[in-house]
Every structure is written in C-alpha cells, then in structure tokens.
Amino acid sequence: MNANSTDSTDSTSDTSTTDSSAKTPVTLLGLGDMGIALGRAWLAAGHPLTVWNRTPEKAGPLTAEGARAVATPAEAVAAASGPVVLCLLDDASVSETLEGVDLRGKDVVNLTTNTPAEGRRRAAWASERGARFLDGGIMAVPPMIGIPETGGYVFYSGDRALLEQHRETLEVPAGVTFVGEDAGHAALHDIALLSAMTGMFAGITHAFALVEPEKDLDRARFAGLLAEWLGIMSGSAQDLAAQLESGDYEEGVVSNLAMMATANETFVATAREQSVDPRLLVPFIDVMRQRVDQGYGDEGLAGTVGLIRSE
Numbered sequence: 001m002n003a004n005s006t007d008s009t010d011s012t013s014d015t016s017t018t019d020s021s022a023k024t025p026v027t028l029l030g031l032g033d034m035g036i037a038l039g040r041a042w043l044a045a046g047h048p049l050t051v052w053n054r055t056p057e058k059a060g061p062l063t064a065e066g067a068r069a070v071a072t073p074a075e076a077v078a079a080a081s082g083p084v085v086l087c088l089l090d091d092a093s094v095s096e097t098l099e100g101v102d103l104r105g106k107d108v109v110n111l112t113t114n115t116p117a118e119g120r121r122r123a124a125w126a127s128e129r130g131a132r133f134l135d136g137g138i139m140a141v142p143p144m145i146g147i148p149e150t151g152g153y154v155f156y157s158g159d160r161a162l163l164e165q166h167r168e169t170l171e172v173p174a175g176v177t178f179v180g181e182d183a184g185h186a187a188l189h190d191i192a193l194l195s196a197m198t199g200m201f202a203g204i205t206h207a208f209a210l211v212e213p214e215k216d217l218d219r220a221r222f223a224g225l226l227a228e229w230l231g232i233m234s235g236s237a238q239d240l241a242a243q244l245e246s247g248d249y250e251e252g253v254v255s256n257l258a259m260m261a262t263a264n265e266t267f268v269a270t271a272r273e274q275s276v277d278p279r280l281l282v283p284f285i286d287v288m289r290q291r292v293d294q295g296y297g298d299e300g301l302a303g304t305v306g307l308i309r310s311e
C-alpha cells in the first residue's frame, strides 16, 4: 500500500520501532461525531491512539476501546510520533487549539472543514512553526468511516511526502484522494462538490414540492425515478468540462441554452400551477436567460460559468 514507507525520510519519527508490524501511532485532536468515528477506525485497525478533546468527557468511548486521553493539546502534540490529526469544528477552533503549541518536527493533518484560503494560510502557518502539513476535506459522514464499501474518501492536498509516508495510516478511516501540493485544493474540491450537492438538494426539494399535493402519487416510486434521472444527467459535468477546456461552448451541445431558457418558463408556470414558490430555481434560470439575451442561445451551459464569476 505505502510504497514509500520503507525508504521514507521522516525527521519526526521518534518511534523507530523494531517491530515492523507495529502500526503508526495517531494523535487525534477533536472528538465530535467525526473525530469519534475516525478514532474508532484507527483503534479497530490496531493503531495506538492518543486523543484530546476540549470537553474531556467525550473521550470516554475511545478510552474504553484503548485510546489514551491527555489533558492538553500541547501534551498530545509533544507525545506525537505519527500524524497529528485535527478534526475540529472550523478553522478558528484550530487556531484556538494549537495556540502556543510547539509543532516543530510534527506532521499535521487537518481534517477540519475550511476554505481554500484558510487551507493555504494554515499550511504557511504550520511551515513557519516547523511542521509538515496536509489539509483534508472529508467526503463521508461518520457511519461511512472505516467501512471501505461505502466509498467514503478524503481529499488531501499539501505535503506529498507526508501523505506518502502516512498513506497506509490515512487509508484506514477512508480512501485517500490526493489533489495536489497547493494546500488549498483539498478544500476547493471538497466545497465544490458539496456546493453542487446543495444545488441538487434544492432541485430535489423543488421536485417534491411540485408533487406534494398529489395524494395518490407514490412518493417512493417518484423518488426512484428522480434519483435515476439525476444520475443520468450528472454526465453533463463531463460535457461542461470538455467545453470549458476547448473554449468551444457549442461543442457537442444536444440541448441548447435557448431551448432550455424557454423550457424554464414552463418550469416556473408549473410551479405556480402547483402553488410552489420557484425561488430555488429562479437564480439559475435568470443566469441562463442572461446568456441567451447576450446572443449565445446555441451554446450549452459553459458560458454561464463566466457570468457568475466576478473576475
């Protein structure tokens, strides 16, 4: 699994154990729902685990399974010989937790959700303090952690050598998807996918609002049709990528923007008929109409990307 684990040059490793089967110790700061799930996965896989949480009582379930709880973040980090994993609420809580903590020679893996700029700033911050740094965006919910069949994974970006050295350990709770040495790219991928998901949730919400008054409509059957349709149409992401890549926004267009803009009027009229406020759809409909009005009705959706960018 870890091609580099035998020849890595880990300046931080003070546990050069004589037992080659020994698992890398993990230090985990933050024991909310996600932290507990991560900790359980490492314990189940035999990794020695040291934990800290602001509210100490929350360490109980993990200490019962063999983790060692310590009183302060400084104590946890000082004892760390493997990755120091942060799974806290937000970037501000990372600052608060690591304030004044000596990070020299440590490998910091931040799984706290943040923005790309926060990820980059945190990487610079860690580097100034003598630590190697990886930022991560978790594409899973706690019940998926430690269960590879669920398909959960983490986007990582930042120090590639750190990732390769600890790949085997990081693969225990969820799959590893490295997206580059720019420490902001894990958050960028994470938030881009979650933002697209938010649009999908808005669409699903609108669709159920449309059918809700129809008491003889089978909701489960409708949900199945809806999920299948969204799956089929998600292929449009590749079409968009190809158009943006080539710069030819009419490339491969099967449903042009002018047609879609007209169909959108039917969507809004249907919403009104069904007593549904179309406000979840209207912002995007407006952007499509704006592009058509600019004279680009033969294009696909690629031109709308530039319309919502501010530079």
Ligand SMILES: NC(=O)c1ccc[n+]([C@@H]2O[C@H](COP(=O)([O-])OP(=O)(O)OC[C@H]3O[C@@H](n4cnc5c(N)ncnc54)[C@H](OP(=O)(O)O)[C@@H]3O)[C@@H](O)[C@H]2O)c1
Pocket: 030, 031, 032, 033, 034, 035, 036, 053, 054, 055, 058, 087, 088, 089, 090, 092, 093, 094, 096, 097, 111, 112, 113, 114, 138, 139, 140, 141, 142
């Ligand atoms: N849960 C999910 O489905 C999910 C999925 C993907 C990513 N994530 C990300 O994973 C991270 C953790 O999520 P979670 O579900 O574990 O959240 P959570 O259950 O709300 O736990 C938050 C954790 O942050 C700690 N914390 C909050 N403010 C703090 C501060 N100022 N100083 C020190 N510690 C502080 C909390 O400590 P206390 O116990 O003392 O309050 C707790 O350990 C978040 O960034 C979240 O976006 C979560």
